[in-house]
Amino acid sequence: MPASVPDVRERPIGPDVITVGETLVQLTPPHGARVATTTTLLVSTAGAESNVASHLARLGHRVAHLSAVGDDAWGSRVVADLADAGVDVSRISHLPGAPTGLYTKAREHGVTRVSYHRTGSAASRMGPDDADRLLPLPRIVHFSGVLAALSPSSRDLAGRLLRSRRLGARISFDVNHRAALWTGDGAAAALLELARGSDIVFVGRDEAERLWGCRTDSDLRALIPDPEHLVIRDDDREAVEWRGLQRSALAPRPVEVIEPVGAGDAFAAGWLSALLDDPEGAAGERLRRGHALAALVLESLTDHPADPTALASLRPGRGRAGE
Secondary structure, three states: OOOOOOOHEEEEEEEEEEOOOOOOEEEEEHHHHHOOOOOOEEEEOHHHHHHHHHHHHOOOOOEEEEEEEEHHHHHHHHHHHHHHOOOEOOOEEEEEEOOEEEEEEEEEOOOEEEEEEEEOHHHHHHHHHOOOOOOOOOOEEEEEHHHHHHHHHHHHHHHHHHHHHHHHHEEEEOOOOOOOOOOOOOOHHHHHHHHOOEEEEEHHHHHHHHHOOOOOOHHHHHHHHOOOOEEEEEEOOOOEEEEEEOOOOOOOOOOOOOOOOOOHHHHHHHHHHHHHHHOOHHHHHHHHHHEEEEEEHHHOOOOOOOOOHHHHHOOOOOOOOOO
16 A cells, blocks of 8 residues: 655755765866876866756755765865855765765867766765665755666665655656666666656756657657656757646757856756746746856856856845855
């Protein structure tokens, strides 16, 4: 017999959002330089889910991040960076004997080249029992397909997160397919199952075609009909939101792209920010805020706006970007 859903007004109040996933050190050479020859690297903090957490916190939302890092200097560094952004880091554990994930990112001849060093990382050792650290539950639990790809145990954790719906939390899932992280041909089925079990789904049109053969957003909605919100990003052309059977679309403003990796995380954060502010608001405002935050990241070398104070214009009077 299915468990009854408790009245969310009777449970302890958690953050607005808890993001779950790996936080990594990002090393980036100056614009146009190569990793192999540069003598300078910019150190920053990244990771699909923690990027979302950082953006939302700087916009003034109450956000916590659930993860594991190594009991090392890099782990201390990324946790401090998230705390400085305003993220609650009390759900991040430090695991002795496991490294903090790290990667390099460089833009060379118009192509972004990324090299990951995350095998055996602390975050890859997370498992389903880590879902207990979600309590008290937030309004929204956000994670991505990267979490599901890190290891068999982290994939079990991703599946366990879906159960939070029964306790009153909404599940936000970004497909975020990273082919290099998956072995065999199980990605399409695993990611589809997670998407169908979520309330909010973000996916790129290109990855939807690559994974499931969906060439239009209507095809994708037919494949994934259950989530209340299905948001499809189509690079610089438009973003589409399906809410039920209602379709809304909005094109982004043109920007000079310095580096595109991380813009999808920024879009998701902007969209979620607008949803948190007005759950019944118009889709146009959610898409607009998503595009606006993504634009700030597209104009930066790292996964974060070059000028964090620029976020203040997206949520006037309520963000902490200027602190």
